[in-house]
Amino acid sequence: MIRLWWPTATLLLWAFFALFGGLMGLAPNHIDLPKILLDPGADAWLGYDDLGRPLWDRLVAGAQTSFVVAVVVVFLSSIIGTVIGAVSAYKGGWLDHLIVRIIDIFLAFPGILLAIALAGLLGPGINNVIIALSVVGWVGFARLARAQVLTIKHREHIQAAHSLGTRPARIIIYHILPLIMAPLIVEATFAVAGAVISEAGLSFLGLGVQPPEASWGSMIRDGARYLLVAPHMVLVPGVMLMLVVLAVNLLGDQLRDRLDVHGRQRDK
């Protein structure tokens, strides 16, 4: 448990920046021309970017972007995906066949490619980033929920509920979902890391939030042009991004070990 303090602290800091960054009196879009590309120093402890904007302020503003995108995307895609996957497995038949086929089609787009194409077609902006990532994100949850429901749908308590005339929606929500929650929570944790990377990736490609709004991805993209003279422009958002993703992944690993039913049985 001791090893979890720094991931937890990192994530709390991230959430704090996102939720209260607006109250910190920062000026992420304030341009101060004489301070262009200034190194970190006494004046501003993380330095300035190519337009003379303070990197610390932009880092906090970027935390807001990534937090909002990650939370909304994982919320939307976990709910949509779980419902689709659970209903598909519970109902079975042609509906299940159809949904499996649709999932296969979405999985045929490698990695972030579909999100890139969708974000590119929809145009930049935080809403379109959320749409693009959710359209891609539900698939993982649907596949997992479907697999989980398939393994437990023949259990006796579910058949009992069914024979008592309980409606399918009620069975899924009260009798099935609680049993498949653990792996879904683990999946959601890793999905947060994925969403943070994807948002930054899209913004890096110029398909995410629009300037002057800050995103860690677009900060890295701007900084890449000044690597030699001002490496802090890449390193500041880069290290922050890495720490947040690493923290989420570590927590996900821990959660998986703790919640994994098989793991617990093996320990006995």
Place this chain on the structure above:
Amino acid sequence: MLSFLFSRLASALFVIFGVTCLVFLFLHMVPGDPVEVMLGESAQPADREALRHALGLDQPLLTQFGQYMGNLLQLDLGKSLYSQRPIVDMLIERIPATVQLAVSSLVVAVLIAFPLGVLAAVKKDSHWDQGAMGLSLIGVSIPNFLMGPILILVFSLWLGWFPVSGRDGFVSLILPALTLGTAMAAILSRMVRATLLETLNEDYIRTARAKGLSERLIVWRHAMRNAMLPVITLLGLQLGVLLGGAVITEVVFSWPGLGQLTIESIQRRDYPVVQACVLVISLTYVVVNTLTDLVYGWLDPRIRLEQG
């Protein structure tokens, strides 16, 4: 074997068809009037009508789809709005660069992931294991668009060993391949570790140990052979991470491949080219995955008997 072959091919064909449908619909997902978005607001009405007609957007959706599929079967992907060149020619120009990058990244990934994964599995729960898995976790947490600039900063700008960007000889390949390869190695090494650990728990390994065989012989001769089978499938699946990640890596290093073309075309609102790129990259992925499945089925009779 034959029924396994047919069922795999049939589902692959279905997925290919579905992917093509989705890519076809891309133009209709553009908010507002795609022609106006592509040509800009200042375009002449006559030019707009001409493009609308050229893209078939003035036809009913089903007719459009029929034409699109018909053209596709004749390998006619239309013309680029930006350069007016046939898209097929543009793709053919770009494909070698992407294939070169993907294959070398795969080699890098395998060269890193196998020793790391085997080390971690053999010395399970030791410092070696923790170190290797910690390294892989850090690797997973560094995205390509961060790893790339960091490698450029250290090896190109500070040490001056490799060019910053572009595709000019073998040296220019090293940094992009490292960027993409390490990302994949991070995931792959965990999978190698997991499958090898599972295999090392098998009864026949205990038998081999009881016979007094050396640990090296047990791991490399007995366990690895069986552990490699699932890894082959995982390699096929990981190709998705590779092809998707290649898009960003190509942009970071100005590597003139399909990914860079995709992003350039998005920026130029040259949507027919975007469609073609996404289609080619995705279909490659589907084909490679189907092939890995078939190879797997051929190598391991249990698979084809189960599914067939």
